[in-house]
Amino acid sequence: MTSKRGQSHVRLAPLLAVLAITIELAAFLVWAKYRFIRYEVSGQSMYPAYRHGDWLIADRHAYRRRLPAPSHAVIAPDPTDPTRTLLKRVVRIDLHRQAWLEGDNAAHSRDSRHFGPIPVESIIARARWRYWPVGGHRRHR
Amino acid sequence: MFLARLLRPANVAHAHCDGPCGVYDPASARIAAEAVLSMAKKALALGDAMDPATVNTRTRFIQIKEQQADVVKHELDVLWHDYFKPEHLEKYPDLHDKFWKATKLASKNKHEIDPANGQALLDAVKDVHDIFWATKGREVPFYLANPA
Structure with missing residues (x-):
C-alpha cells in the first residue's frame, strides 16, 4: 500500500506543478489586464514620438503613488468631448494639481493651449511601451 | 491575421490637431482660383469705358476678384496647416515652397x-491638388468648372 501511495504521489507531482504554473500565469494575466491598457494612436499631434496607427501599452497605476512629471506621455480624457481620450505630453504640473498637456507636434496639436489645464486626477494612464510597429519597442519618458 | 486581431488595441488615444471630420479637398481653392481668373478676364473685356454702368460692373468684378483671391489663400492655408503632416513634407520637400508661391x-x-496671373494661380492650385491626392493614393482629375 505504501509503495502504491508513493507511486501516485510521483505521478501527481508534475500535474500539480503544471496546475500551479497555470494558476500563476492566469493570476499574472488578470493582474496585467487590470493594470495595463492598450491603445491605438489616431492622429499626428504626437509625431515623431508616436505616429498615427501606433499601438501602445499604458500603465493605469503609474500615478497611484506619484504625480505625473513633465515629459511623461499620458492618456487623458478630452475636456471638450468626454467620449474621447487624448494622447499628449505633460509640460508642467501647477500648485493646484492641474496638468498642462501639449502635443509634441505643436503646429498640429489641439491641447491645453486650446482647452486649458486638466486635473491631474483625471489622467487615465501613462503611455509606456509602443509594441507596434515591431522595432519601435522603446520606452518613452 | 488572427494574431493581429488579438493584439489590436480596443481603445483609441486621439492625437488629433483639429475637429475629427477629416474632410479636405483642394477643389474649394480651385473654384475660387477659377473665379479670380474669370473676373480678371471679364474686367479687362469691359475696356476703358467710364460710363456709370460700366464702372459699376467693373467694380463688382474687381471686388469679386479680391474676395475670391482671399478665399484661395484661406483654403490653401487650411490644407497647408491642417491636412499636410511632417511625413508629407519628407516625401515632398518643396511642399512649403509650393504653398508659399501659390499664396503669393x-x-x-x-x-x-x-x-496671366489668374492662370498662374490656377496652375499653382493644380500643383497642390496633385500632391494632395497623391498623399491619399488616389488619382483625381483636375477638372475645371469653366474650361474655356
Missing part, C-alpha cells in the same frame, strides 16, 4: 489685373 500668387492677383 493669390496676393499678386489682388494687386494686379492680369489673366
Whole structure:
C-alpha cells in the first residue's frame, strides 16, 4: 500500500506543478489586464514620438503613488468631448494639481493651449511601451 | 491575421490637431482660383469705358476678384496647416515652397489685373491638388468648372 501511495504521489507531482504554473500565469494575466491598457494612436499631434496607427501599452497605476512629471506621455480624457481620450505630453504640473498637456507636434496639436489645464486626477494612464510597429519597442519618458 | 486581431488595441488615444471630420479637398481653392481668373478676364473685356454702368460692373468684378483671391489663400492655408503632416513634407520637400508661391500668387492677383496671373494661380492650385491626392493614393482629375 505504501509503495502504491508513493507511486501516485510521483505521478501527481508534475500535474500539480503544471496546475500551479497555470494558476500563476492566469493570476499574472488578470493582474496585467487590470493594470495595463492598450491603445491605438489616431492622429499626428504626437509625431515623431508616436505616429498615427501606433499601438501602445499604458500603465493605469503609474500615478497611484506619484504625480505625473513633465515629459511623461499620458492618456487623458478630452475636456471638450468626454467620449474621447487624448494622447499628449505633460509640460508642467501647477500648485493646484492641474496638468498642462501639449502635443509634441505643436503646429498640429489641439491641447491645453486650446482647452486649458486638466486635473491631474483625471489622467487615465501613462503611455509606456509602443509594441507596434515591431522595432519601435522603446520606452518613452 | 488572427494574431493581429488579438493584439489590436480596443481603445483609441486621439492625437488629433483639429475637429475629427477629416474632410479636405483642394477643389474649394480651385473654384475660387477659377473665379479670380474669370473676373480678371471679364474686367479687362469691359475696356476703358467710364460710363456709370460700366464702372459699376467693373467694380463688382474687381471686388469679386479680391474676395475670391482671399478665399484661395484661406483654403490653401487650411490644407497647408491642417491636412499636410511632417511625413508629407519628407516625401515632398518643396511642399512649403509650393504653398508659399501659390499664396503669393493669390496676393499678386489682388494687386494686379492680369489673366496671366489668374492662370498662374490656377496652375499653382493644380500643383497642390496633385500632391494632395497623391498623399491619399488616389488619382483625381483636375477638372475645371469653366474650361474655356
